[in-house]
Amino acid sequence: xxxxxxxxxxxxxxxxxxxxxxxxxxxxxxxxxxxxxxxxxxxxxxxxxxxxxxxxxxxxxxxxxxxxxxxxxxxxxxxxxxxxxxxxxxxxxxxxxxxxxxxxxxxxxxxxxxxxxxxxxxxxxxxxxxxxxxxxxxxxxxxxxxxxxxxxxxxxxxxxxxxxxxxxxxxxxxxxxxxxxxxxxxxxxxxxxxxxxxxxxxxxxxxxxxxxxxxxxxxxxxxxxxxxxxxxxxxxxxxxxxxxxxxxxxxxxxxxxxxxxxxxxxxxxxxxxxxxxxxxxxxxxxxxxxxxxxxxxxxxxxxxxxxxxxxxxxxxxxxxxxxxxxxxxxxxxxxxxxxxxxxxxxxxxxxxxxxxxxxxxxxxxxxxxxxxxxxxxxxxx
Amino acid sequence: xxxxxxxxxxxxxxxxxxxxxxxxxxxxxxxxxxxxxxxxxxxxxxxxxxxxxxxxxxxxxxxxxxxxxxxxxxxxxxxxxxxxxxxxxxxxxxxxxxxxxxxxxxxxxxxxxxxxxxxxxxxxxxxxxxxxxxxxxxxxxxxxxxxxxxxxxxxxxxxxxxxxxxxxxxxxxxxxxxxxxxxxxxxxxxxxxxxxxxxxxxxxxxxxxxxxxxxxxxxxxxxxxxxxxxxxxxxxxxxxxxxxxxxxxxxxxxxxxxxxxxxxxxxxxxxxxxxxxxxxxxxxxxxxxxxxxxxxxxxxxxxx
Numbered sequence: 104x105x106x107x108x109x110x111x112x113x114x115x116x117x118x119x120x121x122x123x124x125x126x127x128x129x130x131x132x133x134x135x136x137x138x139x140x141x142x143x144x145x146x147x148x149x150x151x152x153x154x155x156x157x158x159x160x161x162x163x164x165x166x167x168x169x170x171x172x173x174x175x176x177x178x179x180x181x182x183x184x185x186x187x188x189x190x191x192x193x194x195x196x197x198x199x200x201x202x203x204x205x206x207x208x209x210x211x212x213x214x215x216x217x218x219x220x221x222x223x224x225x226x227x228x229x230x231x232x233x234x235x236x237x238x239x240x241x242x243x244x245x246x247x248x249x250x251x252x253x254x255x256x257x258x259x260x261x262x263x264x265x266x267x268x269x270x271x272x273x274x275x276x277x278x279x280x281x282x283x284x285x286x287x288x289x290x291x292x293x294x295x296x297x298x299x300x301x302x303x304x305x306x307x308x309x310x311x312x313x314x315x316x317x318x319x320x321x322x323x324x325x326x327x328x329x330x331x332x333x334x335x336x337x338x339x340x341x342x343x344x345x346x347x348x349x350x351x352x353x354x355x356x357x358x359x360x361x362x363x364x365x366x367x368x369x370x371x372x373x374x375x376x377x378x379x380x381x382x383x384x385x386x387x388x389x390x391x392x393x394x395x396x397x398x399x400x401x402x403x404x405x406x407x408x409x410x411x412x413x414x415x416x417x418x419x420x421x422x423x424x425x426x427x428x429x430x431x432x433x434x435x436x437x438x439x440x441x442x443x444x445x446x447x448x449x450x451x452x453x454x455x456x457x458x459x460x461x462x463x464x465x466x467x468x469x470x471x472x473x474x475x476x477x478x479x480x481x482x483x484x
Numbered sequence: 485x486x487x488x489x490x491x492x493x494x495x496x497x498x499x500x501x502x503x504x505x506x507x508x509x510x511x512x513x514x515x516x517x518x519x520x521x522x523x524x525x526x527x528x529x530x531x532x533x534x535x536x537x538x539x540x541x542x543x544x545x546x547x548x549x550x551x552x553x554x555x556x557x558x559x560x561x562x563x564x565x566x567x568x569x570x571x572x573x574x575x576x577x578x579x580x581x582x583x584x585x586x587x588x589x590x591x592x593x594x595x596x597x598x599x600x601x602x603x604x605x606x607x608x609x610x611x612x613x614x615x616x617x618x619x620x621x622x623x624x625x626x627x628x629x630x631x632x633x634x635x636x637x638x639x640x641x642x643x644x645x646x647x648x649x650x651x652x653x654x655x656x657x658x659x660x661x662x663x664x665x666x667x668x669x670x671x672x673x674x675x676x677x678x679x680x681x682x683x684x685x686x687x688x689x690x691x692x693x694x695x696x697x698x699x700x701x702x703x704x705x706x707x708x709x710x711x712x713x714x715x716x717x718x719x720x721x722x723x724x725x726x727x728x729x730x731x732x733x734x735x736x737x738x739x740x741x742x743x744x745x746x747x748x749x750x751x752x753x754x755x756x757x758x759x760x761x762x763x764x765x766x767x768x769x770x771x772x773x774x775x776x777x778x779x780x781x782x783x784x785x786x787x788x
Binding site for chain 2: 157158159179180181182184185186188189190192193194195196205206209210211254258
């Protein structure tokens, strides 16, 4: 049980004569028992951040503290953390039991019986009792994954670190393990930092998610807050599958003119006031908020031609092109609705669902309206 | 090639051709070439073996590749050779086994330090190890002799007469260990580079110290590579004559290669005894290969 604090943490790597800043001034406070997901595209510095917490990388600047005790100079061996690796990193010459007991043997003075007891209890929790005397090479990927988890859990550490632990599993198993990991983390109530590049994992698993790009922290918030209230263009584009639609737009009077088209989108006064005088903007709207109508009924709807229909069963993903332009838009409609490719429709972008960003800085100027804001955003998974 | 061999390989080629005719003439040609190569490589060994079982007149009057006829068959060369080499065999075992194990063990430790631990100046040290591999024996003979003259090992070991008597062998052990460490280090290093870094990191986070990781993770996983280095080093050290000539002074400490040299008669060349001696000298290295062969194969193919 512990809180984990990262304060202005920076990591620089020397690359010949150049210097690469892998992690740039990252500050996050993680509460006791919280599940924080570090997410970002590859090379964003999320793994480096995790490795600094683990003690596998030195910290160039800033401080990392567990329960207010700064651990910058504490070697990995004595940090009281456990880590699950992407490759599982099991010891191939040891049985599952020995793998799980290794950490206890190396880091505690417990007697053999106590250790065996903990190993067996943990194995039961993960339903791998019958694998205890096998070697990692005889196990399937999913089983190895459980052993790797068990090896971390049995240590009863103050902080869990997980580095893309599910990425080597096939899709079905991954979905199952996602749920199970959350259940385990809930039961054990151990502070956890989870690194992934998969925004679905981030959305579904984290109490909060921290989004990194280019070594810089973009936003730390609950998943739904990141989804509905992205702080900038990067977060808006990264969170959500399929991604948000973005259109470069210029404010002319009370209308947004979409770049490269004749289309103009009327903007109501309250939203215009939020724009802080910026006129070079990016208009964002999530595919599921785009309404596909048979024809344009108001001035927020535009005629489109549907190019591609991807039936998913529960919904249809559409790719459509605005008439008289090259601009295309993604939309999701209900699975029961029949939409014909190459037919003309109208795409309506409801004003309540649009996001507006400053084009040069990427900063969000206006986010979509949420009817019951408190209820939606304060809920933690 | 002798006439006897030519007819022998000729007839087996003929047999092969008839059995394989239906399959593929190219394949038959391939086997013929392979058989020829086998005969080419094995003929000296075969010649040595037949000679070792012939009497003095026997090997003078027959060709080396002809098997010994009953009238000239004898085991005497083996008995004579063994009697002369007995001491050498024991002495060799006494220094080859520790030298082999020590150089493999120290090489593995050094390789661990050069691959899985991070510290400044690794490259420089690695270059020294690499240079050590390419240092020819001949170039160090003089300084080596001078070194062991300066270090009076027998004098230092005077408190234990048994060890003092064997000082030559201890000098050989130390010399061969030192000389073997670079190649062992390089071999182990290439193997350790393939070991998963995340596994080492997992052990570190599990609380294991640098040496603990070596002892409990690296060492048990190194067994295939140990087989490779043990076979290689054993053969290398066992077959060495040069260092022994320079370092071993007392006859009672003669090693196997030196005692093999003793079989060379001053008047007549007793090839049969020399051949028997050569086989006796080679036997331990063959045994080592048989014992560690399976692991050796794993080690050189990189499977673990």
